[in-house]
Amino acid sequence: MAKKKYKFNPDTLSYESVGLSWKAKATKILTYFSSSLALAIVITLIFVNFYDTPRSKRLMRENKRLLTQYELLSKDLDKVASVLSELQQRDDNIYRVIFEAEPIPSTVRNAGFGGANKYSELEDMDNAELVIATAHKLDVISKQAYIQSKSYDEVLELALNKEKMLASLPAIMPITNTDLKRTSSGWGYRVHPIYKVRKMHWGQDFTAPVGTPIYATGDGKIIDVSGSKRNKVGLGLNIKIDHGYGYETVYGHLNEFNVKRGQQVKRGDIIGYVGNTGGSTAPHLHYEVHKDGKKVNPTYYMFKDLTPQEYDKMIAISSNIGQSLD
Numbered sequence: 001m002a003k004k005k006y007k008f009n010p011d012t013l014s015y016e017s018v019g020l021s022w023k024a025k026a027t028k029i030l031t032y033f034s035s036s037l038a039l040a041i042v043i044t045l046i047f048v049n050f051y052d053t054p055r056s057k058r059l060m061r062e063n064k065r066l067l068t069q070y071e072l073l074s075k076d077l078d079k080v081a082s083v084l085s086e087l088q089q090r091d092d093n094i095y096r097v098i099f100e101a102e103p104i105p106s107t108v109r110n111a112g113f114g115g116a117n118k119y120s121e122l123e124d125m126d127n128a129e130l131v132i133a134t135a136h137k138l139d140v141i142s143k144q145a146y147i148q149s150k151s152y153d154e155v156l157e158l159a160l161n162k163e164k165m166l167a168s169l170p171a172i173m174p175i176t177n178t179d180l181k182r183t184s185s186g187w188g189y190r191v192h193p194i195y196k197v198r199k200m201h202w203g204q205d206f207t208a209p210v211g212t213p214i215y216a217t218g219d220g221k222i223i224d225v226s227g228s229k230r231n232k233v234g235l236g237l238n239i240k241i242d243h244g245y246g247y248e249t250v251y252g253h254l255n256e257f258n259v260k261r262g263q264q265v266k267r268g269d270i271i272g273y274v275g276n277t278g279g280s281t282a283p284h285l286h287y288e289v290h291k292d293g294k295k296v297n298p299t300y301y302m303f304k305d306l307t308p309q310e311y312d313k314m315i316a317i318s319s320n321i322g323q324s325l326d
Contacts, residue, residue, distance in 0.1 A: 070130050077137040084144055091151055099158035099165070109147055110140075167267060168243040170217035171304040174251060174287045175206050175274065180310060182206045183317045184284060187297040203250070203288035204298040210255050210283045212274040216265040217287075217301075218243045225261050227254075229277045235286060236278025239271055246293075252286035253277050 092103035118139075119132045158165075175182060184205035189198050220243035227237040235252030239259065242248050255275025265271060276283040289298040299315055306314065 067127055067130070070127070070134050074130065074134045074137065077134065077141060081137065081141055081144075084141060084148065087148060088144070091148065091155065095155045099155065099162065101154070101158060104147065104151055109144055164219075165245050168219045168245055168247065170243060170247060170249045170289050170298070170301050172215065172217050172267060173206070173302050173305050174214050174217050174249075175208055175212055175285055177206060177305075180314050180317060182208050183314050186299060186315070186317075202295045203252075203286050206274075206285045206287065208274045208283065208285060210273070210275055212285075213270045214239075214251055214254065214272045214274060214285055216241055216267055216269045216271050217249055218247065218267045220244065220247075220249075220265060222259045222261055222263045222265060222271070223248075225257055225259065227252075227278065229255075229275075231278060233279045236280060237272070237275060238278075241265065241271070246291055248290040250286075250288040250290070252288075253280040253284060255283075 088104075088109065096103050119135055122128055122132050122135065125131055177183060184207045185201055186204050187201065190201040191198060218241075220241040222239065223242045224238070224240035227235060229237065235250070237254040237257065238250060238252040239254065239257065240248060240250050251272060253275055254272040254277065256273045257271070258273070259265060259269075259271045274283055274285050280286075287298055289296050289301055299311070302311070302314070
């Protein structure tokens, strides 16, 4: 029970009970409240700074779990990147080689990873270095995986067209030559029959009587039928076939044509007949193979007609002849 205060009244010569005014009461209450609030704030600050609350402990545990998950994710991404790198190597060095397609340049596979800092919003986070590195790995792998998926789409299309491509390759000899006796001067430097100097022979010669059938060595389109019997230089009457996929074949010194420009032909179709036109010193067929605009050794492509032993024999015969026929 609160003690009452008394004050002596000289007029009445007695003690009278003294009560506080409402202002005094309000001031007293406010003082008590302020003191209590200040003490509570101090205690709270001490507790917060020196003691972990259940909520802060829970957040700390969650943060540790997230950090561990980021570390595991980063390691998993490294494994994925290793597998993706192996797929890229196989794609460039096996699949595309099989289908004679150009490998994808590294500038394309790694494009779009530089430039402005897209991770600036992550720099203020705790463990920002790990978070940014993981996000960057994920972006790189995502872009490389997309490029690889597009590459496999292209390889799949090449595979579906493989049968057509194989039929288009100039893979047989252009005349019947089962005993290889018609094999004459091959690819390389030879003595020119007219000028009597060493000169590069850009093809393969086959000796044969005038009128011997000449066959298309692969499916394709006749793109050139030209020349004249009167002109005694060059390839004389000649035919050029575009086989697609970068391949073209040339047949020179013909006596007669059996096709016309723009005509589609199949491997084995008779396109003309052996002659002795142009700069030729004897009846024969001069045969060339072009790949991507460059002349290449025709014997590399005669794999459908010859066994390995016959192939070696033909190479030996064509190499031992020191003079060409054109």
